[in-house]
Amino acid sequence: MSMTPPPGWYPDPNQPAVERWWDGSAWTEHRRTPEHPQVAPVRQGFGPPDPAASAVIAPASSGGGRAKIIALATAGAVLVAAIVTGVVVLGKDDGEPRGGAAPSTSAEASPTPTASESKSASPTSDPNVLVDDLNGITLPVIDGWEKAEDTVHDAPTLQTPDTFDCPGDSGMCRHGRVTSQTVTSTDETSPKALARGDIADAAKSVYGKDVLDNEYYGRITGHEKVAEGTVAVAGRSGYYVRWRVRTEKASGGYVQSVAFKSSIGSEPMVIVRLSVNVAKGAPPLSDLERIIKGIRSTDDSATGGGVGEDVGATP
Incomplete structure (x- = not known):
């Protein structure tokens, strides 16, 4: 075999x-x-x-x-x-x-x-932690969230457990999602530039068309930036941008991109995308802050994080 x-x-x-x-x-x-x-x-x-x-x-x-x-x-x-x-x-x-x-x-x-090596190659058995070995970080699984078993491109993902019928094209939707990924499409190393450059793609990945042209929330009708600024993530300086996205069907929601440098290996740049719907049954917006604050480096579990709003928004 x-x-x-x-x-x-x-x-x-x-x-x-x-x-x-x-x-x-x-x-x-x-x-x-x-x-x-x-x-x-x-x-x-x-x-x-x-x-x-x-x-x-x-x-x-x-x-x-x-x-x-x-x-x-x-x-x-x-x-x-x-x-x-x-x-x-x-x-x-x-x-x-x-x-x-x-x-x-x-x-x-x-x-x-x-x-x-076996420890690095195997997912943690701790149900309260999602491990991203590639980027050297862990994300907290807070109340009302769970680890996703099957994800697109195998990106480490947190999601809300309950599903509902999508308001647009036929399909099952969730009220919240968080993913982490390595920045590979550019050599840019500025967290500010990366977060600003990623937020539109982050919005499309949740509320835009999928690869089969399905629009689960109808088309995106507009957005507004509601917050932006520096943030500490796993002991590293990062940057975040948050949009309020409006959709043709339902009420849309909030999308956030957070960029920072990993502390392991060649120290790649990392993007964490977070989203929550504006709807009954959706998690509170403060959950995004709690998740970012709870991110840790895999080589130092005691490393703290930070919340964007604590640092202050930047125009």
């Missing part, structure tokens, strides 16, 4: 002292320094064996010339076998990532993560 390793942090095949994020099918550019570096080499199964690691050292004494010849012959055989294996593995073109970065598809060749 063939299988690939699950998403998680594994030793980088090109830099063993650094951990790199494997998304389940390919290596990403996210790297971090492991909390407990490994001293002994670990069998990864991510490419050909290293010939140097298989070298056999001949005994310094005893056995005379015949013993030396046997030792050298053994070392030579091991070296040749390693080189042949490397050529065969590198010569295969089966669509996997190149450069030795792709894990083997056989169960025997799959990596065996260490205890720390």
Whole structure:
């Protein structure tokens, strides 16, 4: 039975002292320094064996010339076998990532993560915390919210548990949603610029057309900015923008984009999108503040957050 390793942090095949994020099918550019570096080499199964690691050292004494010849012959055989294996593995073109970065598809060749790696690769069992390993943050699951099991593009998501018939096109809607994602479409590193640039897309992702042109709330008829400013998120300086969105069907709701820099690995920029409807049964707007305030870094659970309104809005 063939299988690939699950998403998680594994030793980088090109830099063993650094951990790199494997998304389940390919290596990403996210790297971090492991909390407990490994001293002994670990069998990864991510490419050909290293010939140097298989070298056999001949005994310094005893056995005379015949013993030396046997030792050298053994070392030579091991070296040749390693080189042949490397050529065969590198010569295969089966669509996997190149450069030795792709894990083997056989169960025997799959990596065996260490205890720390297993912890990073597996979701937390704490029902009160949603872990985003890729971006190095955790989000609080406050009262009236739950972790989403099936999400678009596997983005870590919080949602309100109850569903209702969408007021526009046929479908099931929810009153609130929160997602986190890495910024990949731009090299911009200013939280202010990122939050301002993302808010329109955040509004469309909730109240606009989906990929099948469904408009669950009818079309967006307008919006107004109701708040904007600096905010502390997981101990990092960030920026938020909040819109009140109006829709053709129903009353629309509030959408918020929060941008900040992660504290792990290559410190990628992160966007957290939050939304709540304006409707009976919807969570209070203050829930968005509570969730942002409760975001923590995965490498420091004691790190505090902050609420945008506590900092003050900016024109």
